[in-house]
Amino acid sequence: MNVEINGARIFARIPTGIPVLGDFTINETLVVSWIVMAVITLLCIFLTRNMRVENITKRQAIAEMLVETANNFVRNNTGTRKFDKLIPFVAALFTTSVISNLISLTGLRSPTADLSTEAAWAIVVFIMITMEKIKAGGILGYMKGFTEPIAVMTPFNILSELATPVSMACRHFGNILSGIVINGLIYASLAVASSAILIHINATLAHIPILDVGIPAILSVYFDWFTGVMQAFIFSMLTIMYIANASEG
């Protein structure tokens, strides 16, 4: 039996004629991303409906708790209130990541199982880090930072600077992809196992992968729930830490 694990499906291809960028493809990643965005936005609207100053509902309490958690997360990890402007960004990053990772539970393909998504996020974070560094030490101070402690180190410093977004993107993508690969392997192997058992009873029953019911759910506790939330947390945490460090020069 062959197990095939593919990339995101391409639903439509719009030729653009731009040489480097190539055709614009409407693929699974984008469509599920939009679904994720819609889910998050509707959730926000639902939670903040009919807000009151006193006698708050449970829904409002949850909304306030989420905002407070985001505020505390950023403020505690940076140690200042200087980065309060970043709170919605970090919240968006974390929420999108969590919902994208967990949407695989519904059978849709996670947008985070496409390196394009993580690369996009990592580049945004990288640009923010760089801007923060330039703001802290000036353009010359930023350049000079690469020659420290000695000029010979410059190539390594540039390499380590570039490694930041690459490692962030690959860490997140690798974890989600490995979950998908392992899940695919487990489904396939359990199907083989169940047919091997059921063939003794009846030849037609052997096509029903009975072992695929229930058992993968246990494994998905780790591969979907734990990894999904953990990676989103790590990505947001690193974003905040890198930006806070960058501003210290």
Added chain:
Amino acid sequence: METQELVTIVPWTFIAQILNLFIQMYLIKRFLFKPVNDILEKRQALTDKEIKDARTAKEDADKIREEYEGHMNGAKAEAARIISDAKKDAQFTADKMIKDAETEAHDIKVRAEADIEQEKKKAVNEAKDEISSLALDIAGKVVEKEINEADHRKLIDDFISKVGEAS
């Protein structure tokens, strides 16, 4: 259906995801952070106002209490003053009465003594008058008759007995 490679970066997807992230950031800001922060601010303002009101009320109460205590202290001092004045007055009156009584008693005594002295003087004077009149009588009698030894003796005895009667 056509699929893309498992590990690849599709340029358009990459760009779209950057835009999606910023759109998501705006949406979260607009639909979660803005309303919640508005409510939190309103609540903060309400709390601040209540605390301020409570503080003002407390200050007012303190002021009233201070005033009241001031009044009470004034009243106490006034009462103490009245009592001490009354005591002083009473003491003064009592002292005066005692002094008056003493003076009066003294006066009465002095007057009584003076009266006694006068009476005594008067009595002595009367006695003297009597004696002189007796003496005149005796002298008259002596002149009237010849006096002998026996008559003489009798005269003296008479005189003395008369003086004894008179005194």
